[in-house]
Amino acid sequence: MQLQTQTRPRVISVSVLEDRIDAATAIQFKEKMRDATKDGPALVVLDLARVQFLDSSGLGAIVAVKKLLGPDRALELAGLTPTVEKVFRLTRMDSIFTIHSSLEVAVSHAASA
């Protein structure tokens, strides 16, 4: 599970460099996300543009990361591919995340906030 992290003044972005977050990699994803976001700005944007497949374990791991960040930090999502978007919609988890069309949009939104 490879993640690419970039820390900016107001936002830390984490891009998933894998095409799947599934039962085989969900725990690893959660651990790497915890390490990647340990310090830094309150806002974390998770860039899922390369992720073509997310199952319920992967979804659970993303929710777990939101909970790990706690009430004073936020996890926003960017670049959901159609299949990934469908999983969020069917489980109604799209209602608890701010979702941006792309990482660039999310970052510029954070910069102008």
Next chain:
Amino acid sequence: MLPAPDPEARADDLQMAFMATPATVREGLARMLTMAPLCHLSEDRRATAELVLAEVLNNVVEHAYADQAGPVLVSIGQTPQGLCCTVTDRGKAMPGGTVPEGRCPDPLERALEDLPEGGFGWHLIHSLTAELRYARVDDSNRLQFILS
């Protein structure tokens, strides 16, 4: 021992048997998606099939076999209603002898710390399939559903 071939399977159905672990589920899915009838589906329907089969097979790994590798047989055939999928394993029976309901509570009604991190799998399976049926037959679990 692998589960016996699906007695209702026809010659041109996709049939794949393997020892179920998280890694082999991933490999098995990737292989199945290149085979008929799944490879002939539109991109959207193939993605749905992949998601449903992943959820069903991961349940077999996690619950029926409780993370001990065990044999699973997937058979997929074309019917007038859609693709009929049958997944057979020799693991533990479903609790209560029925398919879990897979309720998905409104996340907006939950506090952050109470958000569910699991239980989405059966909800997705119910949402994306028709005629979902489960039977315990001769020490095997047999789950059957239609992907329309």
